[in-house]
Amino acid sequence: xxxxxxxxxxxxxxxxxxxxxxxxxxxxxxxxxxxxxxxxxxxxxxxxxxxxxxxxxxxxxxxxxxxxxxxxxxxxxxxxxxxxxxxxxxxxxx
Numbered sequence: 259x260x261x262x263x264x265x266x267x268x269x270x271x272x273x274x275x276x277x278x279x280x281x282x283x284x285x286x287x288x289x290x291x292x293x294x295x296x297x298x299x300x301x302x303x304x305x306x307x308x309x310x311x312x313x314x315x316x317x318x319x320x321x322x323x324x325x326x327x328x329x330x331x332x333x334x335x336x337x338x339x340x341x342x343x344x345x346x347x348x349x350x351x352x
Contacts, residue, residue: 292308294300307313324332 292301296302307317324335327335
């Protein structure tokens with residue numbers, strides 16, 4: 259085999275390998291983003307679910323229910339939920 263042919267064969271093999279990695283990473287990155295912890299740049303804890311999942315459908319129904327609710331009732335419900343979970347406001351100084 260000549261040196262030129264070997265070099266062309268090596269370059270073709272490297273190009274094929276590199277292009278194969280690109281398609282694998284494209285498919286993996288779509289799903290792996292959900293599993294990266296928040297401290298490493300992943301989704302925050304309060305991010306809505308992905309479209310096309312049953313959780314997303316439930317999330318959208320709940321969002322629509324709250325949208326149609328009068329503002330006074332919505333505020334009362336939010337206060338009741340905050341009281342039930344025991345969260346404190348972020349502005350509290352100690």
